[in-house]
Amino acid sequence: MKIDFATWPDGTTVTDFAETAESLELSSDMNRFDDDVNVTVTVHKTEDEAIVEGRLAARARSTCVRCLEEFDVAIEEDFRRIGKLVPAVNVGEDTGDPDYLFLPANEPVWDLNTVVREIILLAIPENPVCTEDCRGLCPKCGENLNLKECGCEQPKSDSPLAKLKDILAQKTKP
Ligand SMILES: [Zn+2]
Numbered sequence: 052m053k054i055d056f057a058t059w060p061d062g063t064t065v066t067d068f069a070e071t072a073e074s075l076e077l078s079s080d081m082n083r084f085d086d087d088v089n090v091t092v093t094v095h096k097t098e099d100e101a102i103v104e105g106r107l108a109a110r111a112r113s114t115c116v117r118c119l120e121e122f123d124v125a126i127e128e129d130f131r132r133i134g135k136l137v138p139a140v141n142v143g144e145d146t147g148d149p150d151y152l153f154l155p156a157n158e159p160v161w162d163l164n165t166v167v168r169e170i171i172l173l174a175i176p177e178n179p180v181c182t183e184d185c186r187g188l189c190p191k192c193g194e195n196l197n198l199k200e201c202g203c204e205q206p207k208s209d210s211p212l213a214k215l216k217d218i219l220a221q222k223t224k225p
């Protein structure tokens with residue numbers, strides 16, 4: 052969705068919109084988005100500034116990095132952004148606040164999809180795991196250890212817990 056400063060009414064407006072994952076370019080190898088992303092925004096607008104307070108909801112189909120099974124990740128995020136029209140030469144200047152954006156006054160259209168996309172990409176886990184205690188795949192035979200014990204002998208030092216213990220042991224060394 053876009054806020055066109057030329058036509059968007061001044062004052063407070065509440066609106067809902069839905070965007071497809073394709074239009075937001077969300078899908079990656081580890082996360083697939085089958086549903087639309089739903090967004091509700093309250094826009095407080097003046098001639099040269101818009102304050103957007105919103106809430107977005109999305110659902111990612113993620114692949115667990117340990118067991119490679121797919122699972123759902125629900126994303127719900129509140130956000131607030133301020134867009135201010137400034138002369139085009141000033142657009143690149145640092146506002147000092149990542150939530151405060153300069154927009155070119157000669158092209159006064161604010162594409163909120165870029166905001167929504169950024170928030171979702173920050174919200175999805177970089178290394179998704181289906182559950183905290185997912186046991187992953189057997190490194191020897193590939194069996195999903197959440198479903199079945201394969202009986203292979205597991206090298207002890209390969210388990211994430213053992214690695215953590217090693218790290219902790221190193222840290223506590225004098
Ligand atoms: Zn898993």
Ligand SMILES: [Zn+2]
Pocket residue numbers: 189190191192193194201202203
């Ligand atoms: Zn095995």
